[in-house]
Amino acid sequence: MECPVARSLERVGEWWSILILRDAIYGMTRFDEFQKNLKIAPNILTRRLTALVDAGLLERRRYCERPPRDEYILTQRGRDFRPVLHSLQAWGNKHFAPEGVSVMLVDKTTGQPAEPILVDRLTGKPITDATHANAAGPAAGARVQKRLGKSRKTAAAP
Amino acid sequence: MECPVARSLERVGEWWSILILRDAIYGMTRFDEFQKNLKIAPNILTRRLTALVDAGLLERRRYCERPPRDEYILTQRGRDFRPVLHSLQAWGNKHFAPEGVSVMLVDKTTGQPAEPILVDRLTGKPITDATHANAAGPAAGARVQKRLGKSRKTAAAP
16 A cells, blocks of 8 residues: 555544544643543543554653553654644634634734645645645555556646 | 534544545546545445535536436535645655655646645744644633643643
8 A cells, every 4th residue: 555645544543543642732641631531432542542652653651650550642753643633623624613613723922813724845835736746756656656647637636 | 522623533434535535636536436446345435425425525416317327526625625635645655654755745847846834824834833722712612711721831732
């Protein structure tokens, strides 16, 4: 499976994992905090936390020996998931908040609501259908090369 | 459920839906195209397509009367999902492509690889832990107000 989107999804696992990552980025680290906020069954939470540790998104750290208690700290890989969460949040606010926005991103300095958009770090250009498209990378196999060759004529990324 | 991330996830449904959206953004519209590319069981594909139509991400359009055949066209809401896919792709390329990148976003004009980052459309500032945080919006209920009040001291968005 070469598609980087599919690989990402494989690692995140399922919706619970994304909500756990969201809470971890909010600053939660402990089993009880996640459980209380997510109202998730303990056995499912244990399974999802273990999967996130195995995928290298969280790190388990013992904070109490007796009784044994672990906390879960975001790794760099986990922190790098942040733009996905911002994008999901912006999409949800735009399309699924008919009663108004409950949670919004703000500029800490000014307190003004921020509107996250993707730009190319190198050129500063906003990323749109018109300006950017996917292309086969150096490690692309035959299937990706064929697909991207075909799709670039009709549509764009990702 | 007020969290816009959770609402978004509810609408996208599951991993298959995200991969179908990815293919739709690539320009695919027909059942057979999705099925062939995703290698997905027909009954699951039917269910996921119907869910995406019900959620307003795809629109069903009859393109052949005999036999009856529909195609699936992205709505504006579906197209607006694009930044989520770009973000997932960039994250996957950074962390889960040890052998090198197979699919990469490029600038159509120059052919150079693009590096998507989130900035605030209004100020141009890159969105980071240090500069941006979530805050309760106008429609926030008591639970969100309490959570964001508490979390802003220790951590950041989303």
